[in-house]
Amino acid sequence: MAQLKCIVVTPEATALETTADFVALPLFDGEIGIAPSHSPMIGRLGYGEMRIVSGGTTTRYYVDGGFVQVANNEVNVLTGKAVPAQEVSKVDAEQQLQAAMKQPTSSDELLAIRDRMVDQARAQIRVSQN
Amino acid sequence: MANPRALDKRRKSVRNIRKITRTMELIATARYKQAMDRAAAATAYTDRITQIVKDLTASSLDFTHPLLEEHDSKENATLLVLTSNRGLCGGYNGGLCRATFPHVVDLKSEYGKLNLEIAGKKGIGLFRSQRKLEADETFTHFEDKPRYDEVEVIANRYLTQFVAGKLDRLDVSYTKFVSSSKQIPVIETLLPLGSLDGVGDDEAAAESMYEFFPSAQSILEEVVPTSFKVKLFKCFLDAAVSEQIARMVAMKSATENASDLIKQLSREYNRARQGRITNEIMEIIGGVEALNN
Numbered sequence: 196m197a198q199l200k201c202i203v204v205t206p207e208a209t210a211l212e213t214t215a216d217f218v219a220l221p222l223f224d225g226e227i228g229i230a231p232s233h234s235p236m237i238g239r240l241g242y243g244e245m246r247i248v249s250g251g252t253t254t255r256y257y258v259d260g261g262f263v264q265v266a267n268n269e270v271n272v273l274t275g276k277a278v279p280a281q282e283v284s285k286v287d288a289e290q291q292l293q294a295a296m297k298q299p300t301s302s303d304e305l306l307a308i309r310d311r312m313v314d315q316a317r318a319q320i321r322v323s324q325n
Numbered sequence: 326m327a328n329p330r331a332l333d334k335r336r337k338s339v340r341n342i343r344k345i346t347r348t349m350e351l352i353a354t355a356r357y358k359q360a361m362d363r364a365a366a367a368t369a370y371t372d373r374i375t376q377i378v379k380d381l382t383a384s385s386l387d388f389t390h391p392l393l394e395e396h397d398s399k400e401n402a403t404l405l406v407l408t409s410n411r412g413l414c415g416g417y418n419g420g421l422c423r424a425t426f427p428h429v430v431d432l433k434s435e436y437g438k439l440n441l442e443i444a445g446k447k448g449i450g451l452f453r454s455q456r457k458l459e460a461d462e463t464f465t466h467f468e469d470k471p472r473y474d475e476v477e478v479i480a481n482r483y484l485t486q487f488v489a490g491k492l493d494r495l496d497v498s499y500t501k502f503v504s505s506s507k508q509i510p511v512i513e514t515l516l517p518l519g520s521l522d523g524v525g526d527d528e529a530a531a532e533s534m535y536e537f538f539p540s541a542q543s544i545l546e547e548v549v550p551t552s553f554k555v556k557l558f559k560c561f562l563d564a565a566v567s568e569q570i571a572r573m574v575a576m577k578s579a580t581e582n583a584s585d586l587i588k589q590l591s592r593e594y595n596r597a598r599q600g601r602i603t604n605e606i607m608e609i610i611g612g613v614e615a616l617n618n
Contacts, residue, residue, distance in 0.1 A: 204366075204369050204370045204373060205370065205473065206367050206370045206473045206554075206555050206558050207363065207366060207367065207472070207473045208363070208366040209366060209369055222538055223538075223539065224539070227538070234536060235534045235535045235536065236535055236536040236537070236538060237377060237380060237381075237535045237536075237537050237538070237544060238537070238538035238544075239538060239539065239543060239544050239547055260547075261551070262377060262544065262547070262548070262551075264373070264376070264377060264380070264535075266534075266535070271373055273370060273373050273374065273377070273551075275473065275474075275477065275551075276473075276474070304485065304488065304489060308485070
């Protein structure tokens with residue numbers, strides 16, 4: 196069976212370059228699963244867990260927004276941060292959530308910023324719990 | 326007559342200095358290689374962003390975004406100057422600041438209020454001592470490896486200011502890395518972005534084969550801020566690489582200078598020593614002759 200080529204790049208480095216049988220990614224509104232021969236797409240990523248299944252083993256990462264581009268059995272993930280799931284700290288994330296909750300929400304922009312921080316923190320907590 | 330012992334002492338101290346400058350040169354070389362790798366890694370990201378923009382253009386999208394448009398008002402401008410925290414890097418900081426000073430004057434006359442932000446202790450010092458300019462905001466936590474999340478904080482602040490209309494123009498002054506033998510101080514306007522790389526390429530004219538989640542427009546809204554952040558990050562990386570190269574070159578010439586000086590001092594020392602021996606022999610011969618008479 197054909198395999199997917201999965202490349203994860205952050206502005207600092209190419210975090211991961213591997214082949215996979217299946218990739219699950221957090222899109223902005225829910226999870227998407229990508230198997231080989233997926234139709235070409237570009238999607239916006241949300242905050243959450245990325246799973247890469249390769250030969251029966253699953254590696255989990257936390258991705259921090261960005262984009263995904265799928266074409267010719269190649270999955271390109273562009274994200275601000277890609278951290279292995281076991282390195283995500285629940286304590287830090289909870290602190291971030293607390294801090295985010297205290298942000299002012301007096302205008303639409305501030306509300307959007309707060310929502311983003313809350314989403315980010317909650318996603319990190321979720322990833323660290325699994 | 327020069328004192329051989331004093332000359333020898335000087336030679337020893339120059340030798341010690343040469344040891345230090347050579348070590349610093351080696352350290353700068355190692356750091357430069359690391360910084361270079363990081364810059365190359367960032368290029369992988371920018372290339373892919375450009376690719377996405379190209380694919381977006383193919384879907385015959387109307388390219389408008391608040392960050393791409395110039396503001397009508399000319400009230401607030403920000404100038405960010407990227408210098409180094411440490412010295413001993415030749416003309417790196419001096420050259421950059423000299424190139425920036427006229428631009429500060431221009432911006433001040435053009436815009437109502439200029440916000441001067443300087444990264445790096447040396448730049449802060451130079452602006453203060455040469456132009457009596459105090460920075461409105463300073464950053465000294467960027468070392469030779471600027472991290473993306475640190476830069477992102479600054480980038481996010483600019484983005485919110487620009488969208489809220491509190492910032493009309495953002496210029497960044499930094500040393501651009503052209504090649505390993507050429508780095509030039511440049512001033513770039515990062516906000517408004519003007520245009521995105523990859524827009525309007527002829528190759529992309531074909532119908533897009535991609536499906537967009539949620540829509541091309543929504544992805545564009547996200548791509549534009551991201552490409553701004555990456556651009557700013559690239560400026561920091563370029564500055565870091567250029568700093569290491571400048572230090573490497575400065576330390577290399579310092580080492581060479583020390584070697585020359587040692588050579589010259591050795592010659593003088595040997596001559597003085599020879600002169601003293603000749604003198605002693607002459608005295609002895611004189612003495613012997615006097616005894617014979």
